[in-house]
């Protein structure tokens with residue numbers, strides 16, 4: 285390898301993003317408001333590993349989903365086990381609830397989580413290979429009031445963060461009792477459509493015909509227009525659940541649109557499914573998606589406990605949250621000479637101990653140059669420390685916004701700064 289090759293920058297992986305210091309405040313604010321909102325509804329945080337046994341997602345997310353068929357980051361570890369970086373969170377939570385016997389705690393059990401997910405999808409605006417989700421899950425509540433409560437919680441979060449131009453889409457995908465009859469009819473219609481469906485959709489006729497509604501190919505979209513709709517095939521229990529869910533959304537005054545083609549890209553849903561989309565996002569317009577999955581816990585070998593939840597894509601959400609950066613409130617210590625530098629180091633330690641953000645730079649510079657550095661960096665105050673100041677124990681504090689300057693002791697500096705914030 286040549287010297288030039290050795291020094292070549294190794295770039296970030298396609299579909300991943302650095303979240304830079306200039307953007308982090310927005311992320312931190314959104315994360316904090318989100319956590320606070322969820323906690324208000326009784327959710328508590330859970331954290332599970334980033335990788336799990338591949339089988340967990342094959343079984344949970346589903347063998348016929350795009351995620352499992354083509355998007356998983358799967359690898360064999362040194363012990364020969366097949367592991368997968370989580371593409372979504374729901375199967376991991378269910379695994380943890382069963383394994384740690386959290387289902388023995390009073391139900392409904394409400395948990396939330398925030399963290400990175402991994403999907404090998406084609407990167408584009410709003411679609412990444414590593415992205416972040418906030419996810420909530422509720423276990424052990426059959427009442428459709430909870431379905432409406434989680435949509436209301438998302439709505440409350442959107443309102444708190446002043447996110448507008450969104451639409452709530454809702455549907456019911458039925459259950460194991462009513463879906464077979466619907467699938468039969470859907471297959472019949474899809475077979476009749478024959479060549480008008482793409483090769484992928486023709487395969488889906490046998491594996492999971494519902495997924496045909498997800499296809500973006502124009503001819504498939506056209507052909508599927510005449511296909512039967514799941515909501516016409518719901519059993520009385522699913523029908524009642526769906527109508528109550530909608531009536532509770534009405535009660536909350538939440539606008540929504542019934543979208544019978546909203547099947548969602550995951551295999552586990554039963555009854556309610558929903559998404560919140562934004563007209564500001566372009567092709568990847570879903571900010572949040574979720575639904576009920578009443579069979580997963582028992583299919584994983586756990587007790588027969590129902591579940592419901594949603595996940596929100598943080599990159600997409602943050603891109604529609606309006607944000608005005610709060611001015612940083614820190615003090616720049618301009619030290620002139622070695623004695624002043626030592627005094628400045630001590631002073632910074634004293635101020636930081638009580639929560640005052642300080643910046644002290646160690647390169648020797650003139651006062652003029654330090655003032656201009658402080659200005660460029662956005663300091664709210666500059667504390668000038670020279671030989672005389674050190675002797676007197678009194679320093680020159682300059683407020684950058686007004687240009688006002690006064691002599692203060694370290695106690696006075698602390699008081700002025702604390703009172704101003």
Ligand code: HAM
Pocket residue numbers: 371372373374403405410411412413415416417419420421549550570571572573574575576592593594595596597598599600
């Ligand atoms: P999902 O619809 O696959 O659902 O993902 C939820 C959200 O994650 C999407 O609405 C989107 O905002 C974001 N998202 C998904 N893929 C990407 C990507 N490649 N790049 C950027 N953002 C993305 C689930 O994951 C389910 N586990 C939700 C759930 C929880 N259902 C029940 N409980």
